Amino acid sequence: MEKNMNGHAHKGNNDWNNISSILKRHEASNGHILNMRIIAIVKTLGKNNLAFRGTNEKIYEENNGNFLTIIEMIAEFDLHMQEHIRRINELINNTTGKGLYDAIVDEIKNTGLDINDVRGQAYDNGSNMKGKHQGVQKRLLDINPRAFYTPCGCHTLNLVICDMANSCDKASEFFRVIQRIYSIFASSTQRVESVKAIRFQAPQLRKALLQLSKNCGDPKIKSEAKCVATYELENYEFLLGMIIWYDALFAINTISKSLQSNDMCIDDAIDQLNGLLCFFEEYRENGFEKALDYAKELALEMNLFKTDYFLYVVDKAITSLKSRFEQFNDFKNIFGFLFSIEKLKSFDENTLKEHCLNLEKSLKHDDSLDIDGLDLFNELKLLRHIDYVNYSCNCCLYRKKFF
Structure with missing residues (x-):
């Protein structure tokens, strides 16, 4: 984009006497016209409820979706769009x-x-x-x-959900049904919120779909609404899957929101992630029976599918959490003994000394040392016997130094 556009976007404008001419120049600028064309594409796709993305996200390649396809079409006649694509490609090539x-x-x-x-x-x-x-x-x-x-903890949790959703065909099919339901009502799918709406309003949703199948003037929507209401929401397997997925997504979403709080510390994050792992391990043993009880409230028929669905999803959650957050545990093994006064006081002298020497080793590179492990050991021996308030102040200094 042009320099004057960047100036307006980031610095604003205080020349109010000439604001009319400034805005006219801005509206006639190449960057503004280019952006308005891109916005027009977004509005058109949204108005017609068309998907933006394809199976490929690279421009000038097959199956790259409606948005990039229209961008390519405009670039055939528009030099500014051609330049825009060239600069984007340069940026992409520099993100290795x-x-x-x-x-x-x-x-x-x-x-x-x-x-x-x-x-x-x-x-x-x-x-x-x-x-x-x-x-x-x-x-x-x-x-x-x-x-x-x-x-990034929150991004990693999103990948855990992706791992779970791709763990077996029935898990993938569940979200395809969710997408179909939300497409019918021209809404967007937002993971836990979308499942929550169906989880607690399944009877009302089924009634609404059946009414839509009778009253809608669009034959395609009528057919899709009746199909979803009859073959999905009346399917016990789908209802049971809905209970399982809501429990799993609610747990992950709760931790994800907590990790985004401004005062989140690494030790609290590790504890909460370990708690999430414990939840899934316990849910694996007891969750299926509880899900059955809830599902029975929504349907009379029963068609168990524990071994080929439930265990796939929950086992994938457990293995994915362990592997994707491995670095957090490595971090805890190095710095964890400094996380709390209670933990520090729980160590005998040999264990505390071992932790201090391990920290020295971890913070050593060639001949450069951040700390002397024995000096830290002697200081901590003294500090852990001092009044809690005084210790907290000193411990904060240490944590600032190391973190």
Whole structure:
């Protein structure tokens, strides 16, 4: 976009005497016209309830969806759109692990910071960021092994849900039915909220679909509404799956919201994630029977499918949580003994000394040491016997230093 557009977007305008001419110039700018065309595409697709994305998200490739297809069509006649696509492609080509790593290193140098002073890095779960061989985190760890990596907790929980949804065909089919229901009512699917609406209003929803199948003037919608009401909402397997998915998504959504709170600390995050894992392990043993009881309230017929659906979904939740949050546990193994006064006081001297020496080793790179493990051990021996309030103040200083 043009410089004057960036100025308006980020700095605003205070030349009110000339605001009319400024806005006219802005509206005639290439960047503004380009953006309005893109917005027009969004409005058109939304108005006609058409999907934006395809199975491929790359421009000028097959099956890349309605949005990118229309962008390609406009670019055939519009030089500004062609330039826009060229710049986007340049940006995409620079988002490899190496490209992003070089950009981060350059920014660190430009701000006058020392990359060897970095003690933590956190990104989403894109392969260019978290990749164990070519990702940004690996490249940074290669030159500074003390820059401990942890993934974004909320994004990782979203991937856990994706793992669960793809764990078996019946799990995938459940969400296809959810999408069909929301498409009929021209609404969007928002995971736990969409399942919640159906979970607690299944009878009313079925009644509404049947009424729609009788009164709607669109033959396609009439047929789809009757099909969903008759063959899905009256299907005991679907109702049971709805109970199971709501329980699972509600638990994950609760933790996800908590992880986004402003005062969330790493020790609390680890405890909550471990609690979520315990929930699924317990749910695996007792959840199916409870789900059956709830499902019986919605239907009289029963068609158990525990072994080929329930266990697939819950087992995938357990294994995915363990593998995707492995870095959090590594972080806890290094710094966990400093998380609370209660934990610190629970260690005998040999265990405390072992933790301090392990922290020294973890924060050592070549001949550079962040701390002396024995010095820290002697200080902590003294601090844990001091009044709790005084200790808390000192412990905060330590945590600021290490985190």
